[in-house]
Amino acid sequence: MASEVSDGTAGNWSQDVYNALKSQGVTVVAFVPDGGMKEIIDLCLADKDMKTIPLTNESEGPTLLAGCWLGGAKGCLIMQSTGVGNIINTASMSEVCQFPLLALVSWRSSWAEGNRWQVPMGQRCQDYFKMAGFHTMRVSDVQDAGPSVAAAAEQAFNTLNGVGVFFSQRVMGVKRFLR
Template sequence: MAARKKKAWQDKLYDSLKKDLGITQFSYVPDAGHRILIDRSLSDPSVHSIPLSTEEEGVAMAAGAWLGGERSAVLVQSSGVGNCVNFFSLNVNARIPLLMLVSMRGDFGEANPWQVPMGQAVQPVCEASGLKVLRCDYEHEVLATVQAAGQMAFRSLQPMAVLFTQKLLGAKYFA
């Protein structure tokens, strides 16, 4: 009997985003940390997969999706969160849900000094901008954490950021 390949946590997350949270739109800036989610959304004809030229476009896309009766997940890397600060006021003040999944750089084991300042600033910047922030350090936390963030976003109309830390994703090393 052939051994079954374990399903990656990212695949389980994609399935849960669609089935449990009703996500029909994925907007993203290309990023290795979100590669599986991006690839799955691109190959899935039942969702809209929208590449962004800059991260703040995703915040506006999420608002537009909500106003059009859809639910969106925004996939960004931590280095782009600073680009979104001005746009967060749309979701905060208008009480429009935002589910932003952030692949972190500049934290646990970061080898690139240019990533550290923004990586350290992501959570306080998001919180100061009115977003609620949840963190995932380990695979076993991902589904429940994203599910909770989605419930808070779409039922309580809270803008949410879920940080996928480098403990979860692994630090990138460059020679």
């Protein structure tokens, strides 16, 4: 089976998200490669003023961002909803240790999901983040992408809490699996 990402989204939401990260002073971006967030990751990689750190597993993200905060830097974790299960233990550290944890999540199974393996975690990931003490936001419209990330960053960095921003496939595009 081959896959392709549909181009059904309008606007340059990735640029808006990147601009929001910059406006909020984010200088460190940890990520697990993801097709839905590829353009945001590429913009961060191209920015000489941002430190981008590819992770081998999402569970490395929360502790890395805690260290960044202790060192005076603002960071962000970019991941897919299936990775939420990998970070639950370390993500809950944000609440206990009072450091901001801004997570941008490509929310699989949110709209026209074609891969059954994505559905269970996609349907539960926001609940898991809430159980770990996070505030969660959903982005289902491209016009809300930048403002939502700016608001989430402001909340995370000012309240020292975890905030997860979940990007619907209506925004990112739907992966089609061809037979």
